[in-house]
Each structure stands twice: as C-alpha cells, then as structure tokens.
Amino acid sequence: MRYSLLFGKTRKTAPHDEESANARLLTRAGFIEKMMAGAYAYLPLGFRVLNNIKRIVREEMDAIGGQELLMPALQSKEFWAETGRWEKLRDVMYQFKSRGKELGLATTHEEPIVHIVRQHISSYKDLPLYLYQVQDKFRNEPRAKAGLLRGREFSMKDLYSFHRTTEDLEDFYKKATEAYKKIFKRCGLDAIVTQASGGAFTTEFSHEFQVITASGEDTIYFCAACGWCQNKEIAKVKAGDKCPACGKKIAEKKSIEAGNIFKLGTKYSHDMKLMYTDDDGKRKEVIMGCYGIGPSRIMGAIAEVCHDDKGLVWPRAVAPFSAHILTINAKDDAMNSEIVAAASSIYDKLSKGGVEVLWDDRTEASAGEKLNDADLLGAPLRLIVSEKTLKDNAVEWKARHEDKASMVELRDIVKKVEAWVRE
Amino acid sequence: MRYSLLFGKTRKTAPHDEESANARLLTRAGFIEKMMAGAYAYLPLGFRVLNNIKRIVREEMDAIGGQELLMPALQSKEFWAETGRWEKLRDVMYQFKSRGKELGLATTHEEPIVHIVRQHISSYKDLPLYLYQVQDKFRNEPRAKAGLLRGREFSMKDLYSFHRTTEDLEDFYKKATEAYKKIFKRCGLDAIVTQASGGAFTTEFSHEFQVITASGEDTIYFCAACGWCQNKEIAKVKAGDKCPACGKKIAEKKSIEAGNIFKLGTKYSHDMKLMYTDDDGKRKEVIMGCYGIGPSRIMGAIAEVCHDDKGLVWPRAVAPFSAHILTINAKDDAMNSEIVAAASSIYDKLSKGGVEVLWDDRTEASAGEKLNDADLLGAPLRLIVSEKTLKDNAVEWKARHEDKASMVELRDIVKKVEAWVRE
Structure with a gap:
C-alpha cells in the first residue's frame, strides 16, 4: 500500500477525551476512530491488525477441532428466559422492546448455542463437539473509558465444547489452555494462566489469561518461580506471602484479562434440556465448557504493552504491514527519480512475493515527518531509501524494537526482507 | 471434512413456520438455523457459503481501489441528528434508551462514515476515496418471513465513494456497476441492472441489481432484447408495451433486489459539513456515492434460484465444498476396508491439494440416505466409491447439475478433480 493512498492519517495529538494509552496511540496513529464511548471504528490499518489477530485465533481453534459458525447478535427473550439469565x-x-417483543443484544452466546445444538444432536456418537464463532458482542458498560479494553461493542471469539463425560471435558480444557497460550504467544503477548472464580455453576476455579501491565484493571498475585497465579478476587494471599505451590515469594501485579475459560458442567444443558442418549440407552445431560477470547481486547492489550515514547511497536504476526519503506525526498529532481525507482522496485518485488509493505511515497512530507510517522505506526521493519543510502547502493534497515540501523546493499534487500519475514 | 464430524445434520422436513424456499432448503440441509423471525445462525456449511460470497465481494471491491474498514453497529443519536435521519x-x-442516552443499531452507515472521513481529509489531494466494510446490519422489519432475503439482522457490504467532481463520481459509478456485475456472475447469478428511484436526494435514477425468480418480492419491467429494465415503482410502462430504448416488447418479472447503487451527491456532505479545500483555495462539499450488496441476501437468492426438487445446486465458487465423496457400505468387512482405503486416499490427496472435500464416511447410513443428503446439500461434484465402482477400479463421477454419471479410473480421479476445480 502506498501511504499517499492509505485512508487514516496520523495526528499530532491524541483526543483530549481519551485516557487510555491504547486509545490515544491507536487514534493518533490512524488505526481507530471513536464513534461513541466504548464503540470504535477500525480504519484500514486497525482493520488489518484486528484481522491478523482473528486469523491467529481461528487457526488455533481449527487446530483443536473447532468448527466455525456464526450466530446473530439480536436475541429474543425466549431462550434466555429458560435459564433465568434474561433477568x-x-x-x-x-x-x-420493539413491536411488542422483548429483544436484546447478546453479551455472550450460551443460550443460543445450546438451542442450536439441541436441534442437531441426539446420541453419544454426536459427542464431543467443539463449536466457535468470531462475532461482535455488546455490553452495556456504565463507564467505557479504557479504549479497546472495555467496549460496549467488541469482537469476541467464543468456543463452546460439548462432552459426554467430565474426563472428556477435562482433556479438552487442557487442550484449549494450550491453544490459548499459543494464541497469546503468536500475538506477542506473555499471558499468565490465572485461577479465578468459577462463577455460580461450580466450586472449581475458572482460568483467566492475564497480561501484566501497569494500566491493567485487574490485580493478580503471581509467583515468578513456579507460575502459580490467582486473581485478587479469590486470592487468600497478599504480596510478599509465600507461594502456596512452591514457597517462594508472591508479587502483586496489575494486569489485563485477555481471555477466560470455564467449565460450565450441566448448568445450561439442565436448564435448556440439552440431552443425549448414551450407549446404555439412558438420556443424559451434556457436559459443557466455554472459552472466550477477545480479538479487539487483545489488540488493545498489545497497544498497552508494545509501545515506547515514539509510538507503537507491533509484534510481527499482528502488524498491519511487515515492512515500511520511506523515501526521503532529495532537492534534485533526477535524484528523486532514482530514489523513487529504487523504492518502487523493492516495493513491487516484496509485494509480489507476498510481503505486506507500506511505502511512504509522499512528496510533500519531510524526512522528520516520515520518520515520526513510521515510529508512531510501528511496523516491525523500517527501510529508508534516500540520496545518502543510494550513494552506497544501499538501503537503511532498522527494526522498530531496536535502536541501531544498518545498511543493506540494494541487490540483497529483497531476499533479506523475505528471509526476515519467514524467520 | 468428514460428514460424521460435521456439525449440522440434514432434516427430512422443513420447519412448519418457514414459508420461503431458501429458508426451507437451507434449514433442511443444515446450513442455517432460525433463532427468531429474521435472524438466523449460520451453521458450518452455511458459514462456508456466506464466507465464500464475502470473499468474492471483497476481491472485487479491492480490485476497484476499495479500502476495507469496520464500523460499529451500535450508534449514538449524535451523527444521525445532523442529517435528520434519527427521526x-x-x-x-x-x-x-440506555443510561439516559439514545442509542440505535445501524441499518446503514452514511452518517458514521461521513463523520470518520471529515476527521481525516482536508484537501482535494485526499480525493477520490473508496471505503467499504462487510458488516452485520439491523432492520426493524414488521414481517420477516422471507428467510435470508429479508432479515432483521443481515450481512451487508457497503462501499462509500468520495469525489471532487460529478464526472469523477460518474466514472467510479460505472466501475462499481461493472464490479457488481462480476460479483453476481462469480456467485452464479444473472443480475439485471435496473433503473430505480434515486431517493430524495436526486432526480436521477439509482440502479438495482435484480435477480429474476418467481419468489421475488420486487416487480421489474424488462426488455430481453436490449436489457432495458425498470423497477415497477418508477416505471411508466406495463407488460407488453414497447421498450422505450429499442421498441421491442417488455416483459413483467418477479425479482429479488440483491444490490443497489446510489449517487448521493452532496446530501450528507452538506448536512455534516464534509468539506475539502480545492486547488483554487475554496472550501467545497465532497460529492458522494454509495454501493450496497448483501452477502446473506445473495446466499438466499442463490438458494431460491439454484435448486431442484431434490435440493440445492450450488454454483462452484460459493459451494461449501467442491466435491462430496460418498462411500457406500458393503456387506463384507474386507470390502468395506478397501472402499474406505480408496476413499481415504482420494480425500487426503484432494485436501492436501487445496480442494474442499466433504466425505460422507458414515457407517450407519444407507446408500439411499447418502445419495439424498448429497442432493440436498448440493455440492457441485459427487464422487461415489463402492464395491461396484471398485470392481472396475473406478469412482462414479456426477456433477450436481447434470443427470448423467460417468466412471473415472481410480488412478486418474485426483488429477481430474483438480483440473475440474481449476476450470
């Protein structure tokens, strides 16, 4: 993409009504636009990041046998009344209310998925079953001031698992935990598996995936030695106490909950009569688990964790573009043509080879503006083509997360970028 | 995908409360599930079709310079009050109302997109600009009985174009028309460009893309000789009249509106002060167009048009699977193992080669059930592996839209399917 054509320009200052680092940075860099408190539009750059995260989530859900479907946001009271959750x-x-009917917008989808599944399964042979969707949910938040971390409309991947036995649920729960760890790792986040309240349906813990950052709304007690971690909401320890697992010291940290997984047991199956016929001929309630992860919240969490004072520093797998080419305008027209020709050749070759490249081709922008915008945007790799680099038949190479730049010869640059992308 | 693992089974009868052919067929075949009148869940098969349509739409929008973004469904009254459309x-x-604030669910997105664009453009150099999204919209339909053709929640691609001059809008409008024709053709639909009311903002016609089918809710007057076509809502002709363009006879047809494009002019730019500075230094209102096409409605239209009395007949580009392998169980165990081994080898090779294959691997289903389900599902190509075909070292090959089957030798089948997919 040429920057001159890209919709969504950078801003010098963040909107005065945004408090969170993620909303301030993402708005300044042209990734998102606030439409109301808690509801953001994703401009082309932000849409790319959100899509990259969704793709990673889908790949890992497919890898553990998940089948994707899509449920509506609009809900009639009917199914929710069966579990008492409408109230x-x-x-x-x-x-x-609309035309005499009570309607709602789904904040979660247990009731609709259980309704669908009870239409389609009958026997133990239909189990286990793993269904998921990536869909926009709604939540009537009293305050929505944390940017993408707490939206009134937000993107959510929700997977529901259906089992014959508790052991089978346990097995899949472990698989889902590993899949979640992979998702966070691929997204460049270090997420800690944290024990949390199991909710009203079970005395067991549920598990949250917490990303440590000073701006987090959650508080966790964490043992760096053995990985033991509990949400403050259920913890019976405090900072400095001995870890109940290994005896080392526990630290208190602020964190963002970026995913959570629950064993639902038979709560919904019972209320909504989701039954199957077992091999002994008896009708039994299906055992369920649910697994949530929010792509838009992950995007917000990455922005909170992966930035410096100059701007965003995207992990490679989610970056809107892998490489950002800057052409620095020279005073001389002939030299400018040379610069554009060199950049254009690199841009074309990389694009054809499947590398996502942004080329800041603006003729009216100064070198300083382009460098600042590149830092703010945060593509993992910056390549500069200028009069100075062309004198050495070279391109300046700099990774966003490193301080030092180096020179790469023109004839090597495409191969080197391609190798770096595959790393 | 193995059919034994696929979620969403076929049903012998359609739900009694569904009147439309599309909802009856798609529900019976396990593609969709009604959650309330006008709101459907897309089960894995239906999700695949919907996604294929969205992919085609995206490719054609990208090809004419569209940049994808994503706007929220949740809307505050604010921007809509600027144009008077909240009322x-x-x-x-x-x-x-929620927490004292008036909220709505977007039925369309002119106001939000104009708000976003006015934050980001200032000069004539920022124009033209083509922005689109694929997003779920909501519409408070009094009656929603036409399945996917008239939803309360439905999928929509809406593109908005922003121009400096009327000529530039005209040029792009023609390009968008051609892109829409390509979309319908790739989706296997014959859509007729139909003149319709331009709405309140212009005396010009808008254009609808109408798909002729007896179950359509619209009526059009159509000249088969020259392609002239008008929606009954604006037509001053009747069936049998002379075509105003070529003088041949006009026919009256029922049809489904599957897309529409409008020249908005400066209606929204004026109301919402979307201005740019022209090269003469003057501030001017941006000229706009909008272009809508509904992937879920296209899916419904395909189901209405592309079916026979046995079930769905998916056009190749949107089919949930290209090929559907049926293994017919033999009485002899050793023969069954041979059948499964042959099918498994074909299935693995095709899948690895990127062909989307469904394998009906059920052991408990009869040949009749499998054949009926394959016809109902409507994958373009059916391959049968049975005792009978293996005697000839062959597979039975039958295209869904043809009556005759033929035999293809086992050693040729993978190559032949791969060539057929690329056709």
Whole structure:
C-alpha cells in the first residue's frame, strides 16, 4: 500500500477525551476512530491488525477441532428466559422492546448455542463437539473509558465444547489452555494462566489469561518461580506471602484479562434440556465448557504493552504491514527519480512475493515527518531509501524494537526482507 | 471434512413456520438455523457459503481501489441528528434508551462514515476515496418471513465513494456497476441492472441489481432484447408495451433486489459539513456515492434460484465444498476396508491439494440416505466409491447439475478433480 493512498492519517495529538494509552496511540496513529464511548471504528490499518489477530485465533481453534459458525447478535427473550439469565443479565445486556417483543443484544452466546445444538444432536456418537464463532458482542458498560479494553461493542471469539463425560471435558480444557497460550504467544503477548472464580455453576476455579501491565484493571498475585497465579478476587494471599505451590515469594501485579475459560458442567444443558442418549440407552445431560477470547481486547492489550515514547511497536504476526519503506525526498529532481525507482522496485518485488509493505511515497512530507510517522505506526521493519543510502547502493534497515540501523546493499534487500519475514 | 464430524445434520422436513424456499432448503440441509423471525445462525456449511460470497465481494471491491474498514453497529443519536435521519429512520432502525442516552443499531452507515472521513481529509489531494466494510446490519422489519432475503439482522457490504467532481463520481459509478456485475456472475447469478428511484436526494435514477425468480418480492419491467429494465415503482410502462430504448416488447418479472447503487451527491456532505479545500483555495462539499450488496441476501437468492426438487445446486465458487465423496457400505468387512482405503486416499490427496472435500464416511447410513443428503446439500461434484465402482477400479463421477454419471479410473480421479476445480 502506498501511504499517499492509505485512508487514516496520523495526528499530532491524541483526543483530549481519551485516557487510555491504547486509545490515544491507536487514534493518533490512524488505526481507530471513536464513534461513541466504548464503540470504535477500525480504519484500514486497525482493520488489518484486528484481522491478523482473528486469523491467529481461528487457526488455533481449527487446530483443536473447532468448527466455525456464526450466530446473530439480536436475541429474543425466549431462550434466555429458560435459564433465568434474561433477568440476571439485565444490567449488562442491552434490552429493549420493539413491536411488542422483548429483544436484546447478546453479551455472550450460551443460550443460543445450546438451542442450536439441541436441534442437531441426539446420541453419544454426536459427542464431543467443539463449536466457535468470531462475532461482535455488546455490553452495556456504565463507564467505557479504557479504549479497546472495555467496549460496549467488541469482537469476541467464543468456543463452546460439548462432552459426554467430565474426563472428556477435562482433556479438552487442557487442550484449549494450550491453544490459548499459543494464541497469546503468536500475538506477542506473555499471558499468565490465572485461577479465578468459577462463577455460580461450580466450586472449581475458572482460568483467566492475564497480561501484566501497569494500566491493567485487574490485580493478580503471581509467583515468578513456579507460575502459580490467582486473581485478587479469590486470592487468600497478599504480596510478599509465600507461594502456596512452591514457597517462594508472591508479587502483586496489575494486569489485563485477555481471555477466560470455564467449565460450565450441566448448568445450561439442565436448564435448556440439552440431552443425549448414551450407549446404555439412558438420556443424559451434556457436559459443557466455554472459552472466550477477545480479538479487539487483545489488540488493545498489545497497544498497552508494545509501545515506547515514539509510538507503537507491533509484534510481527499482528502488524498491519511487515515492512515500511520511506523515501526521503532529495532537492534534485533526477535524484528523486532514482530514489523513487529504487523504492518502487523493492516495493513491487516484496509485494509480489507476498510481503505486506507500506511505502511512504509522499512528496510533500519531510524526512522528520516520515520518520515520526513510521515510529508512531510501528511496523516491525523500517527501510529508508534516500540520496545518502543510494550513494552506497544501499538501503537503511532498522527494526522498530531496536535502536541501531544498518545498511543493506540494494541487490540483497529483497531476499533479506523475505528471509526476515519467514524467520 | 468428514460428514460424521460435521456439525449440522440434514432434516427430512422443513420447519412448519418457514414459508420461503431458501429458508426451507437451507434449514433442511443444515446450513442455517432460525433463532427468531429474521435472524438466523449460520451453521458450518452455511458459514462456508456466506464466507465464500464475502470473499468474492471483497476481491472485487479491492480490485476497484476499495479500502476495507469496520464500523460499529451500535450508534449514538449524535451523527444521525445532523442529517435528520434519527427521526426519519425511526420505523426501520432499532432505537432504544440506555443510561439516559439514545442509542440505535445501524441499518446503514452514511452518517458514521461521513463523520470518520471529515476527521481525516482536508484537501482535494485526499480525493477520490473508496471505503467499504462487510458488516452485520439491523432492520426493524414488521414481517420477516422471507428467510435470508429479508432479515432483521443481515450481512451487508457497503462501499462509500468520495469525489471532487460529478464526472469523477460518474466514472467510479460505472466501475462499481461493472464490479457488481462480476460479483453476481462469480456467485452464479444473472443480475439485471435496473433503473430505480434515486431517493430524495436526486432526480436521477439509482440502479438495482435484480435477480429474476418467481419468489421475488420486487416487480421489474424488462426488455430481453436490449436489457432495458425498470423497477415497477418508477416505471411508466406495463407488460407488453414497447421498450422505450429499442421498441421491442417488455416483459413483467418477479425479482429479488440483491444490490443497489446510489449517487448521493452532496446530501450528507452538506448536512455534516464534509468539506475539502480545492486547488483554487475554496472550501467545497465532497460529492458522494454509495454501493450496497448483501452477502446473506445473495446466499438466499442463490438458494431460491439454484435448486431442484431434490435440493440445492450450488454454483462452484460459493459451494461449501467442491466435491462430496460418498462411500457406500458393503456387506463384507474386507470390502468395506478397501472402499474406505480408496476413499481415504482420494480425500487426503484432494485436501492436501487445496480442494474442499466433504466425505460422507458414515457407517450407519444407507446408500439411499447418502445419495439424498448429497442432493440436498448440493455440492457441485459427487464422487461415489463402492464395491461396484471398485470392481472396475473406478469412482462414479456426477456433477450436481447434470443427470448423467460417468466412471473415472481410480488412478486418474485426483488429477481430474483438480483440473475440474481449476476450470
């Protein structure tokens, strides 16, 4: 993509009504635009990042046998009344009347998925079953000031698992935990598996995936020695106490909950009569698990964790572009033509080879503006083509997360970038 | 995918509350599940079709310079009050109050896109600009009985174009028309460009893309000789009249509106002060066009048009699977192992080669059930592996839209399918 054609320009200052680092940075860099508190538009750059995260999530869900489907956001009261959650969720679920009918916007999808599954399964042979969707959810947040971390409309991957036995649920729960670890790792985040409240349905813990950062809304107690971690909401320890698992010291950290997984047991199957016929001929309630991860929240968490005072520093797998070429305008027209020709050749070859490249081809922008914008945007690799680099038949190479730049010969640059992308 | 693992089984009968052919067929075949009137879940098969349509739409929008972004469904009254449409759209837009704030669900996105664009453009150098999204919209339909053709929640691609001059809008409008024709053709639909009301903003026609089918809700007057076509809503002709363009006879047809394109002019730019500075230094209003096409409605239209009395007949580019392998169980165990081994080898090779294959590997289903399900599902190519075909070292090959089957030798089948997919 040529920057001159890209929609969504950088801004010198962040909007005064944005408090969170993620919203300030992402808005300044032209990735998102606030439409109301808690609801953002994703401009082309932000849309690319969000899509990269969704792709990673989908790949890991497919890898553990997940089948993707898509449910509506619009809900009638009907199924939610079966579990009593139409009333229970009233504070967080947008609910309204239309043409005499009570409607709502889904904050989660247990009731609809259980309804669908009860239409389609009958026997133990239909189990286990893993269904997921990547879909936009709604939540009537009283305050929505944390940018992408706490939206009124947000993207969510929700997977539901259906089992014959508790052991089978346990097995899949472990698989899902590993899949989640992979997702966070691929997204460049270090997420800590944290014990949390199991909710109303079980005395067991649920597990959250917490990303440590000073701006987090959650508090966790964490043992760096053995990895033991509990959410403050359930913890019976405090900072400095001995770890109940290994005896080393526990630290208190602020963190962002970026995913959570629950054993639901038979709560929903029971209320909504989701049954199967077992091999002994008896009708039994299906055992369920649910697994949530928010692509938009992950995007916000990455922005919180992966930035410096100059701007965003995208992990490679989620970056909107892998490489950002800057052409620095020279005073001399002939030299400018040479610069553009060299950059254009690199840009074409990389693009054809499948590398996502942004080329800042603006003729009216100064070197300083281009360098600042590149740092703010945060593509992992910056390549500069200028009069100075061409004198040495070279391109300046600099990784966003490193301080030092180096020179790469023109004839080697395409191969070197391609190798770096595959690393 | 193995059919034994696929979620979403076929049903013998359609739900009694579904009137439309598309909802009856798609529900029976396990593609969709009704969650409330006008809101459907897409099961894995249906999700694949919907995604194929969205991919085609995206490719054609990218090809004419469209940049994809994503806007929220949740809307505050603010921007819509600027154009007066908060009141005007009250009948079709879900609107409700929450925490003292008036909120709505977007039925369309002119106001939000104009707000975003006015934050980011300033000069004539920023024009033209083509922005689109593929997003779920909501519409408070009084009756929603036409399956995917008229949803309360539905998928929509909306593109907005921004221009400096009317000529530039005209040029792009023609390009968009051609792109839309390509989309419908790739989706296997014959869509007729139809003159329709330009709405309140212009005396010119807008253009609809109408798919002729007896179950359509629209009526068009159509000249088969020259292609002239008008929606009944604006037509001053009737069936049998002379075509105003070529003088031949006009026919009246029922049809489904599957896309529409509008010249908006400066209606929204004026109301919302979307201005740019021209090269003469003057501030001017941006000239706009908008271009809508509904992937879920296209899916419904395909189901209406492309079926026979046995079931769906998917056009290749949108089919959930290209090929559907059926293994017919033999009485003899050793023969069954041979059948499974042969099918498994074909399935693995095709899958590795990137062909989307469904394998009906059920051991408990009869040949009749498998054949009926394959016809109902409607994959373009059916391959049968049975005791009978293996005696000839062959596979039975049958295209869904043809009556005759033929035999293809085992050693040729993979290559032949691969060549057929590329056709």
